[in-house]
Ligand code: NA
């Protein structure tokens with residue numbers, strides 16, 4: 001396998017792992033907190049904070065995964081009506097601009113993380129440096145930007161198909177068959 | 186459609202006839218103490234400067250969380266802010282001093298006097314904030330904090346296994362554990378319903394806030410504990426403030442000083458009015474519990490060891506500011 | 520500034536950009552153009568602030584519970600049970616969906632959580648018996664609105680704080696409007712089912728119903744745990760979402776053994792994917808809100824519109840229009856926080872009852888969460904059901920029309936809000 005593919009596969013695995021366990025951790029924290037309070041009148045003070053960290057992590061680390069699967073929400077009304085050629089052009093242009101925007105956001109959010117780092121602020125329950133939480137925002141934007149570039153590239157490389165993401169073809173070109181129905185795979 | 190609002194509050198050189206547009210953000214909404222304070226402040230500055238100073242007051246909501254607003258002041262996005270030390274306690278640790286129970290006198294008036302005069306706060310603590318580009322120009326109380334509860338609380342034993350909604354900071358958790366309570370962190374938006382259903386049994390706030398948020402509707406008792414004060418600070422961005430010309434700086438300082446008396450009366454009025462509202466709400470009766478001196482001493486006794494926790498675990502200067510403040514409070518004579 | 524903001528957003532939207540781009544880029548561009556002295560970093564903090572509210576955690580949790588239930592057996596057993604009682608009635612499934620959304624929304628307080636928890640299983644059944652997807656999704660999205668209207672309502676708690684109005688009274692005032700919405704949707708559903716000739720199931724015998732009821736006994740623990748747990752104060756609505764995950768886990772993994780524990784991360788991953796797609800938009804919406812609040816855009820517009828000494832009806836109409844438009848773009852809770860203080864003084868001067876005003880405002884907030892282009896329920900449905908945006912909103916016009924008509928009723932007849940108080 002070529003090394004880029006190995007890197008890609010590795011990043012995919014990491015993203016999948018983070019997404020899965022972020023959700024599982026939220027469930028554990030919320031359930032644990034409720035049960036502990038109801039049964040032992042003890043509320044673990046870190047529970048809310050851990051859930052909130054997990055939701056920030058899931059949200060931003062999910063950007064590139066959702067881009068790969070073509071699952072970002074968009075208003076496709078006019079796009080769906082457009083002929084193949086126009087869709088093909090848009091499928092190259094949109095990921096490119098999206099990637100640029102995400103890189104700009106990466107830059108500013110990295111500056112923000114640095115600012116929080118310098119302030120020495122800690123979180124209120126865990127007393128953990130606050131920037132640990134925010135660092136996932138630039139990482140998420142960066143990986144998202146890279147993935148959108150890949151979405152652009154696959155549309156350039158494969159001339160006769162439109163891709164919504166590297167792992168998802170345009171539903172407009174798939175005759176009536178139910179495409180990747182449901183959220184579970 | 187509407188441009189021209191983009192000067193970002195700076196006052197580029199212009200000499201005579203220059204105008205100033207500043208932004209003043211608060212942690213409360215229209216009608217509440219902080220917001221009314223900022224409006225009055227803006228009005229006075231405008232009058233004194235013959236219309237040259239225009240201060241836009243922002244209420245809580247549109248600009249994000251309290252912590253966000255702190256960062257906005259630090260970065261100079263807004264020039265002025267009312268902030269409570271509680272929301273900066275994770276950065277300026279010494280500011281958590283106001284969370285200590287039974288530190289200030291029972292009398293809110295005496296407390297305000299100490300806040301005005303204290304060197305520990307107005308010099309030493311201010312320096313700590315200025316390391317983070319925040320200059321607190323004054324400290325003032327929004328009223329004493331009270332307990333509301335679903336069962337009567339008159340002595341520490343009543344707190345045994347009691348689910349008390351608190352903020353998450355370790356010092357506050359420690360303060361309630363000292364009474365034997367079970368501090369229960371819970372988000373503000375869930376609190377009304379949680380009190381109603383008994384998910385948590387009590388909470389703490391100044392009276393005006395309790396009344397405004399309708400918490401008395403879902404609680405049976407309110408203990409006038411005055412266990413600490415909800416302290417707010419009038420703050421400015423340090424670099425911006427240092428860069429003001431002498432005339433403006435003096436005007437800001439003077440107005441800040443004048444406002445101390447004004448805001449004391451304002452919080453007093455609001456707290457008294459809401460106390461009346463709560464008493465008169467016969468549909469949702471709330472018993473008002475007053476503590477005897479003896480009961481107050483019992484709570485204070487339990488709360489004392491928490492000061493050591495503050496000295497050892499919170500303070501970055503081994504409690505120097507607390508020690509100095511304690512001396513000042515004693516000198517003021519309770 | 521407003522023109523720049525709207526142009527950027529609309530153009531990017533129509534071009535089929537991922538919606539997070541207009542929501543995140545437009546505020547950034549406005550900052551560059553109109554506030555060049557400001558540090559754009561300030562928008563970055565808003566991204567995390569937007570998704571940090573604790574109550575939002577109910578959304579991924581209900582998605583997770585629903586994913587576990589639909590992968591396993593729980594959801595089918597529950598639906599078979601319900602179907603055996605209402606399957607032979609005209610519009611039965613649709614009315615049941617509306618009722619379930621109303622009840623669940625009332626209790627959970629979250630429109631998004633309702634879309635997920637009730638919508639996910641009910642939609643599949645509606646499709647199976649012959650409803651078109653846009654119709655089914657529109658019914659689910661709009662019925663879920665009621666969450667904001669019926670107690671406990673976060674919208675009302677926020678309005679109560681901002682205006683100093685009794686939250687208890689507001690809760691009671693929301694009941695009649697909530698019932699009116701449910702009845703309108705039900706009548707519409709029955710008429711629709713007749714006109715569209717949705718096939719009816721055969722009437723099920725009582726012995727068959729008994730058999731299905733027994734099969735559904737354990738799954739029926741769900742509503743009992745959620746409703747009972749919240750009402751007795753055992754847990755908060757957000758925690759109830761967590762408990763439903765636990766319950767789904769116990770049923771599917773431990774009792775029915777229809778899911779192996781090793782499959783859970785995979786299910787959680789798909790939950791995470793949907794959560795991310797929705798929450799990046801919530802994050803972007805917060806940055807958008809920050810810019811318009813900072814630039815004082817709501818104040819600028821409303822001051823010109825209201826003029827001096829407006830009549831009560833005029834104020835209420837303007838409240839309706841502004842909250843409706845505001846909620847199309849921004850999270851309803853934020854709209855309540857930002858716009859209420861602007862309208863409240865004028866409303867009081869015009870002699871409007873603060874409770875009546877609260878109901879009118881909360882109603883618009885509810886409606887707004889299901890209104891294109893940025894209604895948060897629409898994102899949620901699009902992500903959870905994995906359906907293109909247009910298909911999600913295609914069926915909504917009849918519901919929006921009904922809601923608008925009810926809005927007018929609420930404006931002109933304050934008794935609808937004040938009767939029970
Ligand atoms: Na009461």
Ligand code: NA
Pocket residue numbers: 624625626627628629665666667668669670671672673
């Ligand atoms: Na509700």
